[in-house]
Amino acid sequence: MINWKTAATTLVVAASCIGQTVQAVEARGMRSCGTWTKxxxxxxxxxFVSEAWLLGYLSGMAFVSSKNILKGTDNDSLYLWMDNYCKANPLKDEADGANDLYFELVRQKRM
Structure with a gap:
């Protein structure tokens, strides 16, 4: 038997999501790429803190996306990628680099 009150509430909630815009969220406390390089x-x-954060971020992204992006990739290669990214983008922060690295790994591994 259909609970019409629950169905109506669900419909109203679903309808309110239509047309919603996605907005970027600003994160605070991230270190700059200039700091990474220094x-x-x-x-x-x-x-070591920055390296551990990077590995944790990538591991978390792999887990939530169910994409095994780290398979066959050693830590030193990840650090080198971030070194190059941060040298080229000193005003960006570590999260920007880590996110771009995640998508680069997805692209390289065709996931």
């Missing part, structure tokens, strides 16, 4: 050059403790 930390990697001095090989201080902070560069």
């Amino acid at each position: 930390e990697r050059a001095v090989q201080g403790v902070d560069h």
Whole structure:
């Protein structure tokens, strides 16, 4: 038996989603690519934090997308990709680079 009240509520909620625009969300607290490059050059403790964050981000993206983007890719290659990205884009932040790296891996692995 159909619960008309539930069906009507579901219809209203679904209809309210039609025509919604997608907006970018600003993230705070991310380090700049300039900082990534500087930390990697001095090989201080902070560069380990950035590297761990990158691996965690990519692992999380792989998990939620069910795309095994990290298979066959070593960590040093990921760090090198970020090094090159950040040298070319010092005013972007680490999240921009990590996101672009994710999509580059998806493209390369044809996923």
